[in-house]
Amino acid sequence: MQSEKDKIRIVIADDHEILASGIAVMLSKHDEFEIIGTAKDGNEVIKIVQNNTTDLAILDLNMPNLNGIQTTEKLKKDFPDVKILILSMFDREGYIQNALDAGVDGYVLKNVNEDEIVAAIHRIMQGKTYFSQDVMEKMANKMRIYGEAEGGVKLSxxxxxxxxxxxxxxxxxxxxxxxxxxxxxxxxxxxxxxxxxxxxxxxxxxxxxxxxxxxx
The missing domain is CATH 1.10.10.10 (Winged helix-like DNA-binding domain superfamily/Winged helix DNA-binding domain)
Known part of the structure; x- marks a missing residue:
């Protein structure tokens, strides 16, 4: 039995409540995870993190008020110890590049299975990065995930x-x-x-x- 202090504390954000709740239920089956809250936008994520010890935020990109990129930038500035995993349907170069520029620790598409999401979380919490195979393939000819940009457009x-x-x-x-x-x-x-x-x-x-x- 995983002790409470050793659990990975996670907040999940998606503007579709049913998706956020579904991910929460799925991860709750794993003893090593503790879901501390779900949110519909970045502002709600920030409030949850401010009031709860948080290890990881799983964010959708397309959210109202404060989207996934803006939320990542704010979290990385104000709560640098919180890891960020993007879970998105968007696989175009620009979305991925902007996420990388904002400092995300991982990026997986919503078509991945439960095992891959769990593996991504564990890898990120070990201080590494995780990008799903689909994302790697999309960026293969544009940039090196662990090196310098080749064809991706870097924007300030x-x-x-x-x-x-x-x-x-x-x-x-x-x-x-x-x-x-x-x-x-x-x-x-x-x-x-x-x-x-x-x-x-x-x-x-x-x-x-x-x-x-x-x-x-």
Whole structure:
């Protein structure tokens, strides 16, 4: 019998409550896990972690209010000891790259079986990383999971924000106002984004970024 102090304490977040509850029930069958809560968005995850000793957060990417990437960034900043496992249906390069940039410890797709999720948790809690085979295959020609980026587009936090705002139709002046930067700086960032995505113009940039998963 696993003692309470030795159990891996887990919070699970998915905007579909039935999925979060299903994962919780599945993991609860394993004596080494303790489910300390389920959440519908990142804000609820943060509250749970603030009030409970937490070892691992299992996060969906597509959540309202605070999505999986934003939640990961906040947890890594405020609770660096909490491990992050992304469990998502999204397998496009951009989603995976953004998750890696945010500092996740693992990324598996929702089509994996129970054994693989359990194996991923154990590996992550040993201080290692875990990426499911499907994810590895998707990124094989784009980047080395344990090395430098090859074909994946590396984006800074500011570049991600600007790309998102461009996707929403904002002009450089509007983006400069929202991000409290000069229009000249935003224009420079925009030129850099065009180069990184090998795009001809902003419209082409948005199209390419969306197709590759950098814009949801």
């Amino acid at each position: 936090e500011t570049e991600r924000k600007i790309l998102k705002l461009l996707g929403e139709g904002d002009t450089s002046d509007e983006i400069a106002l929202k991000l409290e930067q000069s229009t000249h700086s935003i224009v420079s960032y925009r030129k850099m984004l065009l180069q990184k995505f090998e795009a001809k113009n902003v419209s082409h940039l948005i199209k390419v970024a969306f197709e590759r998963g950098y814009l949801g």
